[in-house]
Amino acid sequence: GAVVSQHPSWVICKSGTSVKIECRSLDFQATTMFWYRQFPKQSLMLMATSNEGSKATYEQGVEKDKFLINHASLTLSTLTVTSAHPEDSSFYICSARDQGRASYEQYFGPGTRLTVT
Amino acid sequence: DAKTTQPTSMDCAEGRAANLPCNHSTISGNEYVYWYRQIHSQGPQYIIHGLKNNETNEMASLIITEDRKSSTLILPHATLRDTAVYYCIVRGSNFGNEKLTFGTGTRLTIIP
Numbered sequence: 665g666a667v668v669s670q671h672p673s674w675v676i677c678k679s680g681t682s683v684k685i686e687c688r689s690l691d692f693q694a695t696t697m698f699w700y701r702q703f704p705k706q707s708l709m710l711m712a713t714s715n716e717g718s719k720a721t722y723e724q725g726v727e728k729d730k731f732l733i734n735h736a737s738l739t740l741s742t743l744t745v746t747s748a749h750p751e752d753s754s755f756y757i758c759s760a761r762d763q764g765r766a767s768y769e770q771y772f773g774p775g776t777r778l779t780v781t
Numbered sequence: 782d783a784k785t786t787q788p789t790s791m792d793c794a795e796g797r798a799a800n801l802p803c804n805h806s807t808i809s810g811n812e813y814v815y816w817y818r819q820i821h822s823q824g825p826q827y828i829i830h831g832l833k834n835n836e837t838n839e840m841a842s843l844i845i846t847e848d849r850k851s852s853t854l855i856l857p858h859a860t861l862r863d864t865a866v867y868y869c870i871v872r873g874s875n876f877g878n879e880k881l882t883f884g885t886g887t888r889l890t891i892i893p
Binding site: 668698700707708761769 | 824868884
């Protein structure tokens with residue numbers, strides 16, 4: 665149980681284009697999902713908290729107009745990197761909390777590697 | 782959330798117990814200690830968490846000192862597949878306080 669998937673697992677796009685990354689909880693419902701970014705040899709940095717049916721909460725320094733988050737259902741959150749540039753190349757990871765559990769551990773997806781050329 | 786301090790790297794022989802320390806001297810009364818690990822180019826994997834009692838599951842044991850200012854994650858019989866970066870994270874338990882703040886973690890290398 666507690667499986668989170670991401671699609672695509674990797675993507676290459678040209679500078680200026682937009683890329684959408686999906687995060688799904690496969691066997692549980694998640695009112696809250698989280699989006700992280702990880703640059704090579706660095707730790708994970710939280711970008712935003714995605715709440716089902718409401719606006720996402722962004723961390724300081726993360727541009728909400730550039731990283732659009734939509735959490736339309738209890739099992740799906742999407743991150744769209746708009747007008748991508750080479751500096752947006754990174755490993756994007758989502759996580760989800762199982763709302764059916766009393767504890768608050770998060771389950772992570774396998775990540776999406778974005779390369780902007 | 783309280784800050785944690787972990788050694789940058791550790792080696793452990795295959796088959797031996799791997800003991801990963803973590804200092805969290807500023808932990809507050811309602812904060813839990815969580816451990817995750819990240820194998821190269823994968824998403825983090827939840828290992829274990831605890832409040833003040835020692836915990837054990839199929840993956841590992843968590844030993845928390847009585848004053849809760851430090852803890853140790855124990856992998857009882859390390860295998861090559863346990864090579865990963867291990868993150869110790871302190872986090873509140875209340876709904877709405879669920880953010881995980883990742884530090885630099887400990888890079889554990891299991892030696893054949």
